[in-house]
Amino acid sequence: MSQDTFKKALSVGRPPNVVQNFPNSEALIVSGKVIDRAMLKKGGAMTIAANGRNIFIIEGALRAAQRANAAIIIEIARSEATYCPTTLWNIARRVDYLCNMLGITVPVAVHADHYFMKKWDDVAVAKAEIPSLFDAGITSIALDASHMTDDLNLLANIEVSPTIPSWSGYETEIGEIKGAFGLSTPVEAKYLCQGLNAHGLCPDWIALNNGTTHGIEASGTGIQVELTAEIHKALTPYGTSGAQHGTSGNDSQRLKEIAARTNTTKANVATALQMISWGVRVNDFGNAIMTEDGLFDKIKGEGVDDALWAEMVAYAVDKKLSGGDYKKLNLPFERRWQGQDARVRQRMAGAVEDFVHHLLVDVFNAADTAPIACELIVKAGSHDLGPKAEAFEDVAEWTVEKIKAQAAAIGTDKGPKGNFDD
Template identity: 90%
Template sequence: MSQDLFRKALSVGRPPNVVQNFPHSEALIVSGKVIDRAMLEKGGAMTIAANGRNLFIIEGALRAAQKANAAIIIEIARSEATYCPTTLWNIARRVDYLCNMLGITVPVAVHADHYYMKKWEDVAEAKAEIPSLFDTGITSIAIDASHMTDDLNLLANIAVSSAIPSWAGYETEIGEIKGSFGLSTPVEAKYLCQGLNAHGLCPDWIALNNGTTHGIEASGTGIQVELTADIHKALAPYGTSGAQHGTSGNDSQRLREIAAKTQTTKANVATALQMISWGVRVNDFGNAIMTEDGRFDKVAGEGVEDTLWAEMVAYADERKLKGGDYKKLNLPFERRWQGQNKRVRERMAGAVEDFVHHLLVDVFNAADTAPIACELLVKAGSHDLGPKVDFFENPADWTEEKIKARAAEINTDKGPKGDFDD
């Protein structure tokens, strides 16, 4: 990407909260809308939404995007902020610092993922708290009220919409992400987007329960490509792209099909990046490879220092942390990882860089989307690209009373309960 194009995009593309927080920065932090539109403009492309549980993941992902000339999203989920040093309130600072340190010129969105509301009483807290996220430089958010019934999910999205800037990236969700039961359907997806359209809201993305689980899973059928394509086809009039959750655990071919055959433009990757930064062996699915005694297969001389890995394992054993619960090592150990020598720190970030670069270029078809994003900003002459479609649904058909009546007519299997937090 030319410096001239970067400079022009930098002059108009940074949202006001980013300018206010980082007035002297040369990091091209943009709305999530910009990233989505760039993928759509290229066609058959999606980019990584890298869950930046620690600094090494964020650094590696940014370096990979720069190398691939790809627009990218760095995110953290609300629940991750409880066990990671990266939180909803410091992630923008971390991204801005690393972009300037590394000379990153590709557009980057900073996304608050899975801002959950599990019951209606959570809505008031969300309305009060969400503005504080944007105060710190967040440029995109996922509202996750999928734990509630379809009517309350829609009403919760409407209720908190006033707390989200109109220029910001906006993701919504249906069907709790929990595996192969209770899959999302075109009916409930269209219901949600219809109701939002009637209230002047156009989500950039929708996350589905399309057959994935969070974390790394070696079993299950994985992402249901045809189901996803059918849902996206039903949503075409509403301009909503797909956000693919639970990407870890699906092989490269499945992910290529998602990019090529659906309207997915955002693919979340969390657990695999964490394991790779530590030096744990993973396969093409992103699944951690286990040793015969059921432990993670840490490669000697890769990732964290072997002696520090032993401390991490001992810490986990003492607290009976196994499998996916190793994610809780990020908060107590990031300081120790930063205290390692430069060679070790470099290999941690470098391993993430290699993995993410492969995804962006060879799997997601996201290479060279950075200049596309910049051209969209320059053409608009603004950080705000506006909604993708007009608002054509009749608000009179989507009052609270009618929202509840319509939801009562939807008969879909929500499936068994699961772990929805990440």
């Protein structure tokens, strides 16, 4: 990408909240809309939405994007902010700092993922809190009311939408991520997008329960490509792309098919990046490999210092943390990781860089999407690319009463109840 294109995009492409927070920055932090449109313009491409649970993941992912000349998303989920040093309120600051320190010139969106509303009372909390996230510099958000019934999911999105700037990236969700249980259907996906369209809302992405799981996927069939493609086809008039959750645990071939055969432009990766930053051995699926004693297979001399890893394991044993709950080590240990020798810090970020670069270039087909994103900004002359589809549904058919009646007629299987991870 030419320096001239970058400078032009930098001058107009940063949203007002980013300019206000980082007035002298050279980091091209952009709306999530820009990233989505760049993938669509290239075609058959999706980029990583890297869950920046710790500073080394964010650094490694940004370095990989620069190396691949790819537009990228850095995100953190609302639930992750309770056990990680990266939060919804400091993630933009971390991204901006690293972009300037590393000389990153590719466009980066900062995404608040899985902003969950599990019951209707959570809607009032969301309306009060979400403006503060944008005040802190995020440029994209996922409203996740998938834990509620279809009608309340739709109504929650409508109710909270005024808190989201029109220029921001916007993701919605149907179906909690439950693996093979309660798979999403074209009917319920279209219901949600129809209702949102009637109220003048156009989500950039929709997340589905399409067969995958979060965290360490030890079993299950993984992402169902045909189902995903069928749902995306049904949503074509509404301009909504796919967001793939639970990407860790699916092999490269399946992910290549998702990029090539569906309208997915955003692929969330969390657990694999965390494990790689620590030096834990993973397979092609991104699943951490366990030893015979049931512990993670830490590679000697890679990731965190071996002695510090022993402390992490001892802490986990003492706190009765195992498997996916190792994610709770991020908050108490990041200070210690940052206190390691520079050589160790570099190999932590470097391992993430190599893994993410492989995904962007060899699997997701996202290489060279950075100049596409910048050209879209320059052509628009603005940070705001507008909606992909204008409202065409009749709002009179989507009153509260009719929303509830239509939802009652869907009758889809949501799968078992339970505390499924966000």
